[in-house]
Amino acid sequence: MEHPVIERKRAASPESQLPSPSIDQITLQVNGTAHTLRVEPRVSLLDALREHLDLTGTKKGCNQGACGACTVLVNGDRILSCLALAVQFEGADIITIEGLGSGGALHTMQAAFVEQDGFQCGYCTPGQICSAIGMIQEFKAGLPSAVSKDSSAAPEFSDEEIKERMSGNLCRCGAYVGICAAIRGAFKAEATR
Ligand code: FES
Ligand code: FES
Structure with missing residues (x-):
């Protein structure tokens, strides 16, 4: 049982006056x-x-x-x-x-990361893959990036564009060369389908 003085102090504390969080x-x-x-x-x-x-x-x-x-x-x-x-x-x-995708039915981007060794520890990889898929959609929609030469023209799918558009996804292992190659590969694979 709590000491009566501590109990009184706790009852008077500002935290105890707060309403319980809504769910x-x-x-x-x-x-x-x-x-x-x-x-x-x-x-x-x-x-x-x-x-x-x-x-x-x-x-x-x-x-x-x-x-x-x-x-x-x-x-x-x-x-x-x-x-x-x-x-x-x-x-x-x-x-x-x-x-x-999983197992034998990987998404094109997942397969490309495997193919190009686009990871080491793998911690950043789910985020890299989801981001790359979203990035390709943005690219296809013609959205310019900070490195696009002409913001009114369709952007060119270059390594410079990939690096800029994926700059929000960090990789502590430094697997960037493989990540970039995987994204390039997935983009080409989708284009030739
Ligand atoms: S965990 Fe969300 S950006 Fe780092
Ligand atoms: S593969 Fe280890 S953090 Fe990216």
């Missing part, structure tokens, strides 16, 4: 499956995926938008799930690395 019930559509979960409004999409849905393929690196390890696709766009609140994404189509 929202939300349904997230992840990798084609609807999941209903109960989360506080402050829970990030990254934590909802990892801690509530056990989808640990999406990695937590910096948890502050600086490394890209947590990148997932939402309605086809790449986003940093550590900077997004889970409650914002009801009804959205969320794809994580687990939803892209």
Whole structure:
């Protein structure tokens, strides 16, 4: 039993006056499956995926938008799930690395990373792959980057463009040569289909 003085102090502390956090019930559509979960409004999409849905393929690196390890696709766009609140994404189509492909049925980008040794420890790889898929969609839509020569013309798919557009995804192992080759390979493979 707690000492009465400590108990009185705790009861009078500002923290004890705070209302208990509200819990929202939300349904997230992840990798084609609807999941209903109960989360506080402050829970990030990254934590909802990892801690509530056990989808640990999406990695937590910096948890502050600086490394890209947590990148997932939402309605086809790449986003940093550590900077997004889970409650914002009801009804959205969320794809994580687990939803892209597995085993003998890899997504073109996953296969290209294997083919080109686009990783060492693999920690950044799910984020790199999701980001690369989103990046190619942006490229195909004609969106310019900071290194595009002419922002009104269709960008050229060069290594310079790949490096610039993937600059938000860091790799502590320095596997950038393989990552760049994998993205180039996946883009060519898609173009020749
Ligand atoms: S964990 Fe999200 S950007 Fe680093
Ligand atoms: S492969 Fe190790 S951090 Fe990128």
